[in-house]
Amino acid sequence: MLSRDDGYVAARRRLVQRLLESGVRDPRVLAAFGEVPRHLMVPEALRTESYKQAALPIGDGQTISAPAVVAAMTEALELQGTERVLEVGTGSGYQAAVLSRLAASVVSIERVGRLAARARSALDALGVSNVVVYLGDGTLGRAASAPYDAIVVTAGGPTIPQPLLDQLAPGGRLVGPFGTREEQALVRVRRTAGGALERETLGRCRFVDLIGAHGWAA
Ligand code: SAM
Numbered sequence: 001m002l003s004r005d006d007g008y009v010a011a012r013r014r015l016v017q018r019l020l021e022s023g024v025r026d027p028r029v030l031a032a033f034g035e036v037p038r039h040l041m042v043p044e045a046l047r048t049e050s051y052k053q054a055a056l057p058i059g060d061g062q063t064i065s066a067p068a069v070v071a072a073m074t075e076a077l078e079l080q081g082t083e084r085v086l087e088v089g090t091g092s093g094y095q096a097a098v099l100s101r102l103a104a105s106v107v108s109i110e111r112v113g114r115l116a117a118r119a120r121s122a123l124d125a126l127g128v129s130n131v132v133v134y135l136g137d138g139t140l141g142r143a144a145s146a147p148y149d150a151i152v153v154t155a156g157g158p159t160i161p162q163p164l165l166d167q168l169a170p171g172g173r174l175v176g177p178f179g180t181r182e183e184q185a186l187v188r189v190r191r192t193a194g195g196a197l198e199r200e201t202l203g204r205c206r207f208v209d210l211i212g213a214h215g216w217a218a
Contacts, residue, residue, distance in 0.1 A: 008039050011051040015067055018053060024071045028079070032101040033071060038064075041094040041122050060112045062208055064092040065154065069205065073152055076175045076188050076202055079103050083149035086167065088138030088176070089210070093119030095154060096131045106131040107145050109138035111211060139212035141167040148172060156184040156207035161214030170195060177207045181216065 016034045024030060039050040042064055046056050055063040074095065077085070079102040087096055090110035096119065099106045108131055110116040116135045123131050134142060138153075139161040146167035153164070153176025160178055168174050168191045177184035186202040209216045 006037060008037060008051065012038075015051045019068060019071045022068050024075055026075045028081075028102055029071060029075045032098045033067065035101060036094065036097045037126070038067070038094055040126065041092040041097065058092045058115065060115055062091055062112065062115060064094050065207070070095050070098060072202070073154070073175050073186070074098055074102065077150040077152060077173050079150060084145070086141060086148040086151045086164070087154065088152070088164070089154035090116055090119045090133050091154060093122045093133070095152070096133070097123060097126060097128055099152070100128045100131045103150065104130065107134065107142055107148070108132070109134045109136050109142060111135070111137055137212035139163065139210060139214035143167060150174075152176060153210060154207070155210035155215070156181070156205075157210035157215040159214075160187065160189060163214060165189065165197065175202075177205050181209060182206065
């Protein structure tokens with residue numbers, strides 16, 4: 001995936017150091033951030049900004065989340081490498097590329113056609129072969145490839161979409177931001193082996209809107 005002399009090796013190394021300082025501990029997550037070329041997932045004019053600790057615009061009113069946010073959500077999924085993952089909100093495709101390094105396969109759904117197409121070609125250009133991007137309403141999940149061992153929702157919704165809970169495997173984890181349009185709690189839900197759901201709040205955050213049948217109205 002990574003060309004060692006792409007001009008951003010030092011920037012990625014600094015990014016990993018900052019993630020470590022911000023409390024990210026999973027060595028596989030840190031390694032993935034050291035490998036995925038974030039500058040290739042943002043609009044060309046923003047490449048030099050791409051390793052900074054900030055969300056950046058990717059067009060159509062959407063953003064690529066700040067690296068620390070992507071890292072915290074990814075770490076919270078507790079991936080071991082064998083999982084089938086569902087991502088709701090492909091956006092730039094960056095988090096999907098990170099997840100591709102940490103799980104067996106990734107299904108990613110994006111509701112904006114132009115973003116889905118751009119993310120697909122960026123992932124293809126990186127040679128990522130275990131991510132499939134679908135255009136659609138991710139609040140419905142994708143029953144055809146369920147159940148998922150991990151689900152990450154990368155846009156903020158009013159409540160956790162029921163179809164996503166229904167598609168979460170026993171032992172599975174769902175991580176996402178839920179609350180008002182102005183502020184959300186970053187929530188992790190774990191489905192126990194017995195089928196019960198355990199919910200915990202990991203922090204406060206503000207994401208772009210999750211729009212769909214089980215999200216906000218467009
Ligand atoms: N994970 C992305 C990345 O790495 O660039 C960042 C995602 S951005 C913060 C949130 C994305 O969710 C936007 O691209 C938005 O269009 C998308 N989105 C919002 N509601 C959605 C829905 N119901 N289904 C799929 N995508 C949705």
